[in-house]
Amino acid sequence: SQQGEEDPQALSIQEGENATMNCSYKTSINNLQWYRQNSGRGLVHLILIRSNEREKHSGRLRVTLDTSKKSSSLLITASRAADTASYFCARMGGSQGNLIFGKGTKLSVKP
Amino acid sequence: ETGVTQTPRHLVMGMTNKKSLKCEQHLGHNAMYWYKQSAKKPLELMFVYNFKEQTENNSVPSRFSPECPNSSHLFLHLHTLQPEDSALYLCASSQVDRGLAGAPNEQFFGPGTRLTVL
Numbered sequence: 001s002q003q004g005e006e007d008p009q010a011l012s013i014q015e016g017e018n019a020t021m022n023c024s025y026k027t028s029i030n031n032l033q034w035y036r037q038n039s040g041r042g043l044v045h046l047i048l049i050r051s052n053e054r055e056k057h058s059g060r061l062r063v064t065l066d067t068s069k070k071s072s073s074l075l076i077t078a079s080r081a082a083d084t085a086s087y088f089c090a091r092m093g094g095s096q097g098n099l100i101f102g103k104g105t106k107l108s109v110k111p
Numbered sequence: 112e113t114g115v116t117q118t119p120r121h122l123v124m125g126m127t128n129k130k131s132l133k134c135e136q137h138l139g140h141n142a143m144y145w146y147k148q149s150a151k152k153p154l155e156l157m158f159v160y161n162f163k164e165q166t167e168n169n170s171v172p173s174r175f176s177p178e179c180p181n182s183s184h185l186f187l188h189l190h191t192l193q194p195e196d197s198a199l200y201l202c203a204s205s206q207v208d209r210g211l212a213g214a215p216n217e218q219f220f221g222p223g224t225r226l227t228v229l
Contacts, residue, residue, distance in 0.1 A: 033217065042113065042201055042220035043154075088154070092215045098144075098167060099215050101154040 005102055006089055012108040019076040021105040023089030024069075032065060032072050033090045033099065043088065046074075081111045114138040117202050117221035124192065125229050132187040132224050134202030143185040144218065145177060146201040154201070160185060161207055192228045199223045 006023050013019055023032070031050045035043040049056045049065045049072065056063045062075040076083055086104040093100030115136045124130050136143065145157040159167035160179040174196075176188040185202055203218040 031215065033215070040199065040223070040225065042115070042117075042222045043203075043218075044113065044220070045217045048217055090215075090218075093156070098156060098159055099218060100156070103153045 006087070006105045008105060009103065010106045010108070012110065013079055015079060015081055015109055015111050017079055017109075019079050019083070019107055019109070021074045021087050021107070023072045023074070023102055025072075025089075025091050026070060027091075029067070029091045031092070032063075034061075034063060034072075034074050035088045035090060035101070037086045037088065037104070039085070046087075076107075079107075079109045081109050083107060084109045113219045113221065115202060115204055115219050115221035117200075117224050119224060120222065121225045121227075123227045123229065124189070126192060126194070128192075129188070129190045131189065132200055132202075132226075134185040134187075134221055136183055136185075136202075136204035136219070136221075138204055138206075138219060140204040140206045140219070141182055142205050142207040143179060143182075144203040144205075145185065145187050146203065147198050148201060148223070149198040158187075189226075192226075194228050197226055197228045199225050 029051050031048050033048045034046045036046050037043045047058050047063050049063050060077045065072045086106045088101045088104045090099040090101045118133045142161045144159050147155045147157055156169050157171045158177040163179050174191050178186040201223045202221040205216050205218040
């Protein structure tokens, strides 16, 4: 499959804990992006990491990229109930500018 | 607010109806996308318009017909749909850099249209 694979498919944690989601892919990339989707809504871009970067931070988010292993991880520190959502990784697919999304990780943060 | 609006937000239609979904972006982007999101399936790219020209049609059945009259508006015309077409239809836009072939930029999504086909 061309699509990336996130794991785990579902993750349930307590507020205050850290959440780690992983993404694997099969082809070379220019960049890899992470998105968040609240139930039944549109996706929101979180962070973009370029192929020559190894780590990137944005607030409580930390993304790592290992191009040799074709994998990326998203870490959310000190999680909050409001972080409950599905998280997707996306990479280049096909023509210029297109993205292919993975199946997502459904994160549930319990108060 | 992402700068991408979609109407209607919810739509229920019979299999013989004709309806249209509308998407508008206020971001000055030059590329627009339609995605389909079904329960338990990954987000599926349906159509891509770069600079108002359709550049991708991912084997979508002809009962879905896109239209991009200008760089800010995108429509999806629906005709003779099937119950399995029930899904969340998402529109997105992005700025595509001609000089950086294949480097995807951030996409901005609308809230989606929840479509139910009876």
